[in-house]
Structure formats: structure tokens, C-alpha cells
Amino acid sequence: MEIPLIGKSKDIEKIRELIKHVSGSSLNVVITGESGVGKEVVAQNLYYKSKRNNKPFIKINCAALPEGLLESELFGYEQGAFTGAHRKKRGKFELANKGVLFLDEICDMSLVLQAKLLHVLQSGEFSRLGSEIDIKSDVWVIAATNQDLEQSVKQGIFREDLYYRLNIIRITIPPLRKRPEDISVLINYYLKQYASRFDNKKFAKPNLDLLKKLNYYHWPGNVRELQNFLKKGMVIGNWEELVDELASCNKTEDNSILPYSARNIVENLSFLEEKNGADLSSFSLKKIKKKALEKIEREVISYVLGKTGWNRSKATKILKISYKTLLTKISDLDIKK
Amino acid sequence: MGKPYKLLIIDDNKEILTAICAFFTNKKYVVVCASDGLEGLKFLESEKKGFDLVITDIVMPNISGIGLIAMIKKKHSNTPVIAITGWGEHPEALASEAKADRVLEKPFELVQLAKLVDELLG
Numbered sequence: 453m454e455i456p457l458i459g460k461s462k463d464i465e466k467i468r469e470l471i472k473h474v475s476g477s478s479l480n481v482v483i484t485g486e487s488g489v490g491k492e493v494v495a496q497n498l499y500y501k502s503k504r505n506n507k508p509f510i511k512i513n514c515a516a517l518p519e520g521l522l523e524s525e526l527f528g529y530e531q532g533a534f535t536g537a538h539r540k541k542r543g544k545f546e547l548a549n550k551g552v553l554f555l556d557e558i559c560d561m562s563l564v565l566q567a568k569l570l571h572v573l574q575s576g577e578f579s580r581l582g583s584e585i586d587i588k589s590d591v592w593v594i595a596a597t598n599q600d601l602e603q604s605v606k607q608g609i610f611r612e613d614l615y616y617r618l619n620i621i622r623i624t625i626p627p628l629r630k631r632p633e634d635i636s637v638l639i640n641y642y643l644k645q646y647a648s649r650f651d652n653k654k655f656a657k658p659n660l661d662l663l664k665k666l667n668y669y670h671w672p673g674n675v676r677e678l679q680n681f682l683k684k685g686m687v688i689g690n691w692e693e694l695v696d697e698l699a700s701c702n703k704t705e706d707n708s709i710l711p712y713s714a715r716n717i718v719e720n721l722s723f724l725e726e727k728n729g730a731d732l733s734s735f736s737l738k739k740i741k742k743k744a745l746e747k748i749e750r751e752v753i754s755y756v757l758g759k760t761g762w763n764r765s766k767a768t769k770i771l772k773i774s775y776k777t778l779l780t781k782i783s784d785l786d787i788k789k
Numbered sequence: 790m791g792k793p794y795k796l797l798i799i800d801d802n803k804e805i806l807t808a809i810c811a812f813f814t815n816k817k818y819v820v821v822c823a824s825d826g827l828e829g830l831k832f833l834e835s836e837k838k839g840f841d842l843v844i845t846d847i848v849m850p851n852i853s854g855i856g857l858i859a860m861i862k863k864k865h866s867n868t869p870v871i872a873i874t875g876w877g878e879h880p881e882a883l884a885s886e887a888k889a890d891r892v893l894e895k896p897f898e899l900v901q902l903a904k905l906v907d908e909l910l911g
Binding site for chain 1: 827830831834850851852853855856859860863876879880883
């Protein structure tokens with residue numbers, strides 16, 4: 453069943469437009485975004501809007517299987533190819549013929565397997581383990597990752613040639629906190645959907661005004677977290693308590709405004725460690741403090757400007773800074789609409 | 790002088806796009822500029838009479854130049870395409886594989902590009 457792409461933000465509109473224009477192309481696609489943003493939903497939308505929609509959609513998670521097993525799952529094997537290969541087995545590339553192969557968590561694939569995948573993408577052929585016979589395959593490869601693909605190429609853990617070959621079409625799904633206007637749309641959609649699964653009125657309906665508070669939560673687990681929250685609420689029923697619990701996770705000086713928790717800020721700092729891991733001479737708490745402060749300021753000011761529809765006067769009142777300071781910050785921190 | 794040639798130029802780098810578009814905007818050419826692959830594709834789909842030639846960057850967000858060339862060659866196989874890229878051997882090889890008519894490495898002189906355009910438009 454086709455799962456619709458829910459949201460009214462510009463980002464989601466653009467993704468819908470991209471899907472419309474590229475779904476007939478069968479060109480390799482990479483979908484990126486944090487865990488829980490809906491990468492598989494986008495892949496399925498591409499599939500359902502293509503002419504391949506009456507053929508298989510095969511999914512495989514590259515992080516869930518050890519290298520040897522992933523290889524045999526992808527390419528299949530002949531009887532006797534290895535100990536335990538009692539009978540021949542078709543791989544995902546064969547099963548997905550004429551359809552779509554969705555390779556989730558592509559960054560977790562080993563370099564050896566990446567080379568094999570590159571070969572299939574280049575030649576359109578592969579062979580089962582233990583066989584020398586090449587099998588032609590017509591598979592639309594859609595890959596996804598929650599990692600920074602460009603960084604993985606720089607670190608040498610993802611092949612550059614494979615990166616360029618896969619990255620023909622790139623769809624980036626922003627995290628939910630970057631598109632808060634989608635939160636209420638998602639809530640309405642999933643409440644209706646889950647209600648139909650419950651037996652009529654046997655679930656606890658939430659107060660919609662109460663749920664508005666959820667727009668200010670930063671949703672680190674994105675849409676998946678929102679879904680689980682709603683399911684939990686419908687089963688348990690104590691919406692007020694659940695909403696307050698989430699709001700307290702956001703607690704900083706003023707939890708109704710700030711989109712990030714302190715924990716999240718520290719998580720975001722880890723990129724500094726990675727970048728400077730090899731060369732500690734450039735590492736200092738002072739530098740980190742400055743960068744972190746800039747990062748937080750940028751995010752908070754962007755968020756408040758977004759909420760006020762870029763009404764700078766309103767934003768200065770919320771932020772308790774002067775108009776001049778706000779303009780300087782917008783320029784220095786390179787904050788854009 | 791005959792009818793001007795219609796060119797579609799696509800690059801996500803504003804400065805390069807502006808420079809190329811300004812260079813070709815004259816009596817000989819009508820120029821349509823697009824700032825990414827999706828915009829370029831929309832121009833290609835909406836322009837009923839098609840373009841006489843397309844110049845596209847390779848590494849761009851959303852729809853890469855490689856994707857664009859593949860789609861152009863599928864629907865408008867006679868439209869010549871010049872791919873411009875500054876990202877080394879892999880994108881260049883892919884552009885040739887996607888049947889770009891010419892591949893020009895950045896940085897280049899605009900006269901070099903003009904020469905390729907003249908060659909392809911005969």
C-alpha cells in the first residue's frame with residue numbers, strides 16, 4: 453500500500469516535486485536524513501509513482517547483517533558455494549529484477565562489498581556466489597543513509613567512485629525540528645490513521661490545544677518518535693502527563709521557545725572532536741565554546757525568526773536583544789530565510 | 790543573420806551561472822538560466838520546441854548534471870550537451886558515459902566554452 457508523504461513545509465513540497473520529476477527515470481537515487489525522518493517512505497513514493505510499481509520493491513538493511521551474509525543476501529549463491537549452502541538461493545538483485553532494490557544504511561556496507569555493488573551498477577551484471585555465470589539485472593537502486601556521505605568519502609570509508617555513481621539524484625529530508633510546520637499535519641494524519649485501527653471510541657482522544665505544545669519539542673527521533681508518542685498516548689490515555697514529560701526534555705531557560713535540549717547541544721559538539729581528532733593542537737575549550745555559542749545563537753535566532761515570520765521587532769522582544777544586535781547577529785552568523 | 794539559438798545553462802554556482810549567461814546573451818543566442826537540476830529539468834519539460842544546446846554543471850544538489858544529461862539524451866537525443874565540472878575524474882567519466890557531447894573541466898575560459906558551442910551548433 454502506498455504511504456503518502458505527509459507535510460506542508462517547503463522542504464516536503466520540494467521532495468514531492470522531485471519525486472514527480474524523477475520517478476520515471478530509473479536513475480540511481482540517494483536519500484539522506486536523520487533516523488526516523490521517513491527515508492523509506494520517500495523510496496516507496498518513488499517506486500509507486502514509477503512504471504516499476506507492479507514489480508517487486510525489495511529492501512535490505514546493510515547495517516543489520518555481517519559482511520558475508522549481506523553479500524549472499526544481495527547476490528545469492530549456488531548449492532555448495534560455502535558450508536551450509538545446501539541449495540541454491542536467489543539474491544536480492546535477482547528478486548528485485550525490473551523493480552526496486554532499496555539499500556538502507558548504505559554507509560555501513562564494507563569496502564569490499566561496495567566494490568561489488570559498483571561493478572553491478574557499472575555493468576548491470578552480477579553472479580551468484582560460487583558461480584561464474586553473469587546474470588543481467590534491471591534493478592532501480594535507491595540507497596539511503598543517516599550518515600554524512602560526503603564525510604564518509606573523505607574518511608575513506610565510502611568509495612568515491614561509488615558515491616558519484618549513486619548520487620545521480622539526491623533527496624535530502626530535513627529533520628522534523630527544521631520543519632516544525634509539518635508537526636501538526638503529521639499529528640492529525642497519524643491520529644486519524646491510528647483511530648481507524650482502534651475499535652471506535654475505545655482510545656483516548658487528545659486535546660488538540662494540548663498537542664500544540666508538541667510543536668516546540670525538538671523530536672530527536674523525528675517522525676518515528678512522533679508516531680510512537682501518539683500510539684502511546686492513544687493506548688495509555690494520559691495525554692497531559694505525556695506532553696509535559698516531553699516538554700520537560702526540552703527544558704532550558706525557557707522551554708516554550710528553545711528548540712534544543714542541553715543534551716542535544718553536546719551531541720552536536722561531537723563533530724568538533726571528529727574533525728580535530730587527528731590534530732589536537734587546534735583543539736581548545738575556548739574555540740569550542742565560541743563555535744558552540746555561535747551554533748546555538750544561530751539556531752535559536754533562526755528558530756525565533758522562523759516562528760515570527762521574520763518579524764525582526766517581534767524577534768528582538770522574545771530574544772531580549774536590541775534591534776541593532778539582532779541585525780548584526782543575522783549578518784555575522786549568516787542567518788538566512 | 791538567422792534565428793538565434795536557444796541555450797539552456799544550468800549551474801548551482803551563482804557566479805559561474807551569471808558569467809556564462811551574460812557571455813552568451815547576445816544577438817546570436819537566447820539564454821535560459823537555471824540554478825539547479827530540478828529547475829533545469831522543468832525548463833526542459835516546459836519548452837515545447839526544445840533547446841538547441843544545453844550547458845550543465847555536474848555536481849549539483851537534487852538532480853545532478855549526470856541525471857540531467859541521462860534524461861535529456863533519453864527524451865531529446867539530438868540536443869547537444871556540454872558538461873562542465875571541477876570535481877576530478879569520476880564525474881567526468883560519468884558525464885562521458887551518460888553521453889555528454891563535450892566535457893569541459895573547470896576552471897575554463899569562456900572563449901573555450903564558446904568554441905565548443907560553435908563546434909556543436911555547426
